[in-house]
């Protein structure tokens with residue numbers, strides 16, 4: 145199973161975000177039900193490791209996350225792959241989740257955590273002019289008037305890749321209190 149841990153987002157956040165993504169001049173908008181903020185990507189995990197994974201995530205003790213949003217930006221370096229809304233608030237929770245998972249033996253890549261909600265997936269190569277149209281769209285958006293919101297749980301999801309896009313199934317929820 146392809147697994148990841150994420151903060152689910154309330155409709156008060158996902159509804160304006162999907163409208164914003166659908167107004168973009170290019171790229172494939174992430175479906176509203178798939179919008180989330182990834183905390184840890186586990187990749188392929190065997191069924192037999194699920195109890196250990198659930199055990200590790202159950203040890204994470206943290207208060208609800210006050211999530212605030214910053215800017216809509218193209219992420220992925222010089223060849224941007226996605227457009228995302230950057231966020232602040234889940235950094236401490238991220239650290240607790242990652243250390244609980246590592247302690248339980250799950251290998252996670254060492255990369256800087258930049259909290260974000262992916263809104264659009266971009267084509268591999270942008271046609272001439274598309275880059276400028278995207279830059280103008282992003283500049284117009286500035287900081288969208290969304291949030292802050294309090295999130296009182298995090299979720300373990302299974303991701304299934306289909307030709308028409310990914311489907312995410314919540315497997316377990318963990319309360320933040």
Ligand code: 2AM
Nearest residue numbers: 148180181182185226260261262303310
């Ligand atoms: P994203 O939020 O940056 O898009 C489910 O696939 C989620 O896991 C996606 O939302 C994606 O993060 C993240 N993800 C997918 N592949 C990944 C990888 N190889 N490394 C880190 N995160 C990944």
